[in-house]
Amino acid sequence: MSISQALTPHDVRIQCRTKTFTAPSTAGLCPGYSQANVIILPNKFAADFRLLCARNPVSCPLLGETKPGNPQVPKALATDSDVRSDCPSYNIYRDGVFVQQKESIEKEWRDDSVAFFIGCSYSFEAALAKNGLTPRHVQLGRAVPMYKTKYRLCPAGVFGGHMVVSMRPYRLADLERVRNITRPFVKTHGEPVAWGPEGAKSLGITDLDGTNPDFGDPTEIQDGEIAVYFGCGVTPQLSVMDSGISGEVVGHTPGRMLMLDIKDEDVCVSF
């Protein structure tokens, strides 16, 4: 076990807060612990955003939210955690356009800010690894590759847009095992939404060899493997960007998540 794998989620958050976190992504960190996508909105959009999550739970599984103006992450998700500093980095958007990446967002946090925490598919990767199905990007020490798709979300008030998916290559013979292992993780995207060339086509994904994703890092699809696509927590970030709402919105940098104290089994259901 490497040193980074021995860190606790709290250790990682403190590294982020003290700006000493250096890994390119949080993939594979703290195996067994959940990670969260973060999006921070003015409170006036909170009701529509909650509804977006409720109507699109596979790509937008809402784990929790802060009180308006209070940057403390809910204790049910992480203790002693400040959402303004505890992600490795943040993407700042203005009027839907990316402005800059920052390591902390004390200046951007406002009295009416609400931070939402969305489940992350990294959360089922320990379960996959335990079954000999370690995702390729973990083996390569990279962020998972992510794609914009043409799969339309069910709109909710001002929010709409399209699903983002993460991709992991697997042999077709392993597909049903991958589906079965990920199925219980209903709060972290669960089983795949599509797979193989037909799945890519239905999603409108043309990067069939995994070398040119829209977010995250390129991966390697080996001979005999197919692309397997999962709902991705970057979806709500893109939905917010595409919604045309004006003003400033902050999200975590894709692939660089907030580490939570809850464990993967806490986001599972029994079957």
Added chain:
Amino acid sequence: MSISQALTPHDVRIQCRTKTFTAPSTAGLCPGYSQANVIILPNKFAADFRLLCARNPVSCPLLGETKPGNPQVPKALATDSDVRSDCPSYNIYRDGVFVQQKESIEKEWRDDSVAFFIGCSYSFEAALAKNGLTPRHVQLGRAVPMYKTKYRLCPAGVFGGHMVVSMRPYRLADLERVRNITRPFVKTHGEPVAWGPEGAKSLGITDLDGTNPDFGDPTEIQDGEIAVYFGCGVTPQLSVMDSGISGEVVGHTPGRMLMLDIKDEDVCVSF
């Protein structure tokens, strides 16, 4: 108020049970009361079906289910109701193929049968009517027109397939009011999923004048109106048909629902 509108949901269920129900559909019956789509499966598929509903709540909002082998509708939904007789009619499918329509299904109900109750968009029609937006098919005394779409569901175990939508024509100027009125009905499909020619295109619907729906009755789209599409509880029925599971499956006949004792406000959330 016509005589049929003065009936209670229990009255309608008794009419169905005694085979004296004669209306073509349950649209517009018992204003303010909810109605349910019904699908009856062998228990071995129940877990996958619940997950299909959880992953696709806009088209498959699960209101409740029976105990395996017990045909009593949960009291929380309807008192003194037997799912084998209390819908106006049922569609019987074998190996995914429609076999026949029946008025009761005592013979088809088995020891391992589980009936699932799915929210129905008829449930928000009273709210629309109250705001001067009575759906056209209610004005015409018909079932709502429904369409198969190319919108893929998030698969869940053995189940997958595509969303079915119901369609109501409205003037573009009324669209935001229609969205706002239907939004709170989160357990009965809620706000529209798409609208207008672009919406039809994204769903793969080519019947732009409403005269040739896949289920239900034709409607009339008047000058200046656009088609507005809502998630539809026939979706899970079609998903089950398309799943390739073998054996017998029973659903209500589209447009001819189970009348519930719960009221529309019981399936609403506050905003």
